[in-house]
Amino acid sequence: NISQTFHFGALLASTAVFPGLCILGLNVSNWIRVFSQNGADLGPESVIQISAVSSIVGAWVGAFPIPLDWDRDWQEWPITCMVGNLLGYMTGLVISAIHLCVRYNQLRKHKVT
C-alpha cells in the first residue's frame, strides 16, 4: 500500500506543512519559533500553528480504530487517518478563528485602556 501511504502523506503535508510553507518560507528558525510555546504572532502564524498541530494530532488519533475487529471497509489504512486529519484540520481552523477573535478583543481592550 505504498500509493495509499503516499496519498495520505500528500494530504497530511497539504494541511500541516503547505500553509506554513506559504507564510514562513524555508527559514528553519522561523519554523522553530512559530511552533515553540508562545512563539507565534497573532495572525496567520497562530492559525498555522494551531491548524497544523491539530491536523497532525487528528491524523494520529485517526489511527486508533484500525486494529479493532469490526471488519468494516473503512478500517483500511489510511482511511481513518485521512478522515482524522481532515477533521483535525477543520477543528484547528475553527479553534484558531475563535482564538484570533478572543485574543484580538483582549488586545483592543488593552489598547483602549
Place this chain on the structure above:
Amino acid sequence: MAAWSFWIFTTAVIWFAIFLTYFMPVKKEFIGISTPETVLEQSGSLVPGVSPLKRHYNKTVLVLIDALRADFLFSPDTPMSMTKKLVSQNLALVAKAHTPTVTLPRIKALMTGSVPGFVDVILNFGSTKYEGDNILAQMSRAGRRVVFFGDDTWIKLFSDHFTRYEGTTSFFVTDYTEVDNNVTRHLPLELSAGDFDLLILHYLGLDHIGHLAGPNSPLVPPKLREMDEVIDTVYRSLTKLQGEGLPNLLIVCGDHGMSDQGSHGGASYSETRVPLAFLSTQHRSSTGGVVESEVDQIDLVPTLSELLGLPIPSNNLGHLLMDMVQEQGAEEQLASLLRNTIQLLNLLREDQPGADSEVRGFFHSTCELHSKWLSLTPQERSSAMAHQIQIKYNEVITMATSTITKKLTTYDLPALITCVIGLWTAAILLLLSQQSPVRWVVMVHVISTLYLVGHLTQFQSVWPFSGSGYLISVASLMLVLSTIALQAKKTMKDQVLEWMRSSFYGGGSLCGGFLIAGTLLHTVSLLSSSYVEEEHQTWYFLSTTIHILHLMSVILTMNTNQHPCNASFNSSTSNHFLRSCPKSDVESDQGSHSDKIRQEVLNTAVLLLAARLMRSWNQTGNKWLHLPDIVDWLILADNRILLSVLVAVSLLLILVLQSRRLTWVQTILSATGLFCVFWSRASTGALFLPFVPQMDRGILPARLSFLCVFLVLVSQFLPGQTSRPSVGHMDICLSAWTVLHVLLMRPHNTVLVAFMTVQQSVLCGCKLVLSPSAAAVFYVWMGRAAFFSQGNSNSIATVDVGAGYVGQEDYNAFPVAFLLGLATYAGPIYWFMAFLAKLNTLNPSHRDLHQVYFTVAVTCLLSMVVYAAFVVTERYHLFVWTVFLPKLLYLGMDLVIYYLLSVILVLKYYLWCE
C-alpha cells in the same frame, strides 16, 4: 525509602501469582490405571452376565495428519479423492478439538481422553514423560506391539510404550517434504511385515505448509494428494493383511485445524474442526458415509479402547461413538456403554467426592433394566428396549461429563476478589509510598498479605471463611485501603503533581506528558480484546511517536536556550503579521546551532529507520499475521547464503559498536562468543559456514558461547580491566547480555539485535531532555516494541520453544524454563539494561533512583491491576482462554522480569556512596 517501595512491589508480585493460580486451577489427575480385571469386576457386579472386553479389530493404523482441518477432507473438490471414496463406504465424522489447539495437548487428549486445562500448555513446554493412564499404556500392558513414526513429541511423552519408533524433529518449519518422507519410507517394510497391533503415523508436513504459506497456498493440494496416496496404500495393505478372523482398522484424523492465516492455537471454527474417519477393512452392514453431527475429538479414546478390547483410560471424558460400535450388535454395544459409564462415574467420584450420588440412583435403575434385558433369551430381546437402555446410559454419561467439565470452568470468586483487592491495595500504597509512606500501613499490608497468601495456598478455597484470621486480615486490608483513602485526599494531589512536575523538568514537558498519557492509553486499550491481540501496533505507534516528540522537544529546548528572548515573544506586543528573527542574535550561533539540529534530526532518522525495519521484520498479532514479512522471505531455502551474510554482518556490527566500551580482552571474548553463535547456527544447518560439518545440534559452540558470556561478566572484576573510567559495570553487563541475546535468538532475528544495538548507541550518544524517571518509561517502551518485533505476541503460540534448548543435551525443567523466559523477554531485558547504562551517565541522586524505581513499578503495576480487575468481571467471556488468559500470563511474566531487573536499582540505591 526504596525499601518500602520494594516491599510493596514484592507483595504485588505475590498477589498476582496467587491470582493466577486461582484463575487457572491446576487440574487434579486421577493417578490410577484401570485394569481389565477391575473393569470386569465392576461391570459384572452391576450387571451380571455382561459380556467382557472383547477385541474387535486385529491391526489398527492411526494416521494423524497435523493441521488436517475438516474441509480439507470433506469439501466437494478435495484433492483427497481416494480417501473420500473410502470414507463414503465407511464412517467419518467432524470432530471438535478442545482448545488449546496445539499439537502436544491434542496428542495427550487423543491418547488419554482428558480435556487439558490451559495450565497444561504452560507446564508442558518441556513435554516430559506422561505417567497417567492412556491407550498406549493399556496396549503395552496387554502385551500388544505399538509402532510409531512421526513427530517426536510422541516419543517424549510415550517412548516406554513403543516397540519400535522413529521421530522426526520439527526443527525447521521450512521443511515440509523431508519430515513426511521420513515417515513414509518405513511404510513398505512395516506393512509387509505386519507385526504390529497399533501403528501410529504422525505427518507434520501439512502443518509446516500452513505456518509457512497458509491453507490457500498452492503447496497444500499436492501435500493432500500425497497424504491421500499414503492412506490409500495403507488401506490396501491392511486389506491384504486381514486374517485371524478379525478385520483391520484404519483411522484418519487431524490433531487440530488451521486458521485462515495458517496458524493454530485458538478456538475459531476452522482451528477446532478436524475430520475423524474410521475405515474398516470389513464392509459395514449399515450405510456409513459422512455423519453430519459433530462429536468431540476425545470421543475417539473410549471408542478405540472398546474396539481394541482395552479398559478405557481412567481420565477419559470422551463419550463412546455409537455409530462405530453399532456394528458389534446390541449386546456388545450396551456392554461398552456400561463400561464407559462406570469409568466416568469413577472419575466423577474421584474428582468431586459426593457429586456422583444424584447420578447413581438413575444409573442403578438403568443397570437393573440392562440386567433384565440380558436375562431374556435372544429371541425375546426387543430392540426398542435396548434402545431405551442406550438412551438412559447416554443420559448418565452426559450428566457425569457435564458435572466434571463444569468444575473446569468455575472460578473461586471470593478468592479472586481477595486477590484483586490485594493487588489494588499494593498499587495504591505504592503510589503513596513515593514520598512519605505511612510505615505502619505498609507493615499491616505486608503482614496481612503474608497471612492471606498462606491461607489461600493452604486451603485452596476461602469459601468456608475458616477461622477469624481470614476475616481479620481481610479487615486489615480494608483498613489499609481506607487509611489510604483518607491519606489520599490530602496527599494524592500533591503526589501526582509532584510526579508530573518531576517528569516534566528540563524542557521535556511534551515528552513527559506524552509518556504519562501513553501509559494510560495503553492501560485503557487492554480493555478491548482486539487491542490486546494487536498490542504490538500500540507499542510501535507509541514508540515512534515518542521518538518524534523527543526530537521536537530537543529542537525547541535548544531554541529557547539559544534565544532566551523568545520566551517573551508573545503576541501582545505585535501588530505586524510577519516577523523576522533578530538577525544579529541568530548569525553568531547559526553555524553550531544548525549543525546540532542536523545531528539530532539524523539521530532520530536512524532511530526511526531501525524501528521501521524492526517493525516489518516479523508480522505478529492476529489480524495481519498472514501478511508476508521480511523473515518469511529470508528463511526460504534459496536465501540461505544471503541470510548467512546478513547475520555475519550484523554480528560484526554488534561487535564494532560494542568494542567502544570494552577493553581488548573483553572484546576478544565477546568476538569469540559471537563467532561461536554463528558456528552453532551453522552446524544446525540454518546458516552457511564453509568447512563445518552439519547436522548436529550445535551444542558445543553454544556452550562455548555461554562460557564467553560468563567470562566477560567476570572480567570486569579482575584487576587492571577498568581502564576506561566512563565505562560502568552496566555497560559490560549489557555487552555480555548482547552475546547471550544473539545466542538465544533465531538466526534471522540476529539482525534485530544489530538494529537494537545501533539504536542503543545512538541513544547513548545523544542527550535526552528527559528526567531519569521519564527516561525509564521511554526505555521500557522501546523494550516493549522490541518484544513484539522479535515475533512475540499475546498468544501462547508464538513463544519460540527452541530457544529453551540452546546448548542443552536434553530436557531439564529449570534451565529450559529459564532460557525460554530470557529469550522471550530478550527485548525488554536488553532495553532495561541499556537504560541502566544510560542512567549511570546521568549521575542520578538518591532521590532520582527512588523516583526511577517508583516509576518502573507503577508503569508495570498500573496495567496489571486494571487488567486483573477487568478479567475477573469478564471471566465467562468467550475469549477468556484465547485472549485474556494468555495476556495475563504475559503480564505476569513481564511483572516478574521488571521486578527482578529493578532489584538492581534498589541495590544501587543502597550501595551507592559518594
